Amino acid sequence: MKKIYIASTLGLFLLSCNNPQPASQQEEASPAPATETVAQADSVQQTDAVSSATNVAKSASYNGVITVPPQRQATVTLTMGGSIHSTNLLPGSYVRQGEVIATLENPEFIQLQQTYLESAAQAEYLEKEYNRQKMLSEQEAASQKRFQQSKADYLSMKSRMDAAAAQLKLLQVDVRQLHDQGIEPYLQVKAPLDGYVTNMKVNLGTYLNAGEPICDIINKGETLLELTAYEKDLDYLQVGSSVEFQVNGMGSQTFEATVITIGQEVDDVNRSLQVYARVKDQNSRFRPGMYVSAKIRKND
CATH class of the missing domain: 2.40.30.170 (Efflux pump adaptor protein, beta barrel domain)
Structure with missing residues (x-):
């Protein structure tokens, strides 16, 4: 009986030696390599070996x-519509401020100039008549009614002249040159600043309404x-x-x-x-x- 007991004990001992621990237990027991720990730390920050200070990126x-x-780019738009009569522009061309980049055809532009010149001439005549009636009224040589009428006529015509002049100014027309040179048949579109032409949207004969862009200047x-x-x-x-x-x-x-x-x-x-x-x-x-x-x- 003693021999049988000793043999059984020996068999159990050998069986336990042949069964290794589970893989999960081995991983928990095995420490991570030192090189892997250092690599993870470097991905977060770098440490100075002498001062132990961290070097964090500052960009x-x-x-x-x-x-x-x-302020250095402009869209050239029209205050008055019309058909493109002429243009020398190409995309990428360089232009100077005030340079003519296109001309337009529009009968309304001619009528506006005519309105200004006629109202300017009438305003000049009515102003003289108003001043004459004012002088006579002060001398009691003319009725107040006639004086008031001359004043109203002059101010009405002056208002019409000023309105036409303001519209022409928006169209970059110098009314002083209009008096000297007469009516211009084509409306000139001028560059508002020095720069390069981009986004050009026109060719000869293109009709553009007021507010539509011709091009950009950069x-x-x-x-x-x-x-x-x-x-x-x-x-x-x-x-x-x-x-x-x-x-x-x-x-x-x-x-x-x-x-x-x-x-x-x-x-x-x-x-x-x-x-x-x-x-x-x-x-x-x-x-x-x-x-x-x-x-x-x-x-x-």
Whole structure:
């Protein structure tokens, strides 16, 4: 009996040695390699081995486009409609402020000039008659009724002349030249500022109603970056912060800008806001609408 008991005990001991622990228990018992722990820590922050100080990144990346200030771009629209009689413009052409970019045909323009010249001549005559009646009235040599009538006639005609002159001024017509040179058959459309022609929408014979655009003019003397940021980035955004950016299509060349304004309203849909930065050194290759990638450095 003793031999049988010893053999059974020995068999149980050997069976327990051949059954390893479950895999889950082995993983809990085995410590993670030191190299993996260090790698995870580096993904969060880097620690200086001497001072134990952490080095946290102080810049954030943003995407956006090149643009120009509203004061340096203009949409050329018509105060009076008409058909395009002539134009020498091509998209991308450079024009000077006051340069004629197109001429229009419209009989109403001729009538407006005629109205002004006729009312100006009548106003001159009625003014003299009014002054004469005023003098006679003071000397009691004329009736007050006649004096009042001459005054009303003069003021009415002067009002008509002034209204026609104001309309011509909106059309960029100098009424002094109108007196000297007579009626102009075509309305001249002039450039409101120096710049390059874009979005040209006309050709010879095109009829445009009042308020319709002919083209846009862009002055690239000052360019801005329009960057898209998000509300989570507000801690990085400060007026005066330095910006380093690259322009799509211009290789790895980098440029500098400075943040000048930060949007005060967050979009309800994507929670974004616009950030504008002024480019320091202008480049003739810059075009409004070009895609940029930028990094804004947080001020200390």
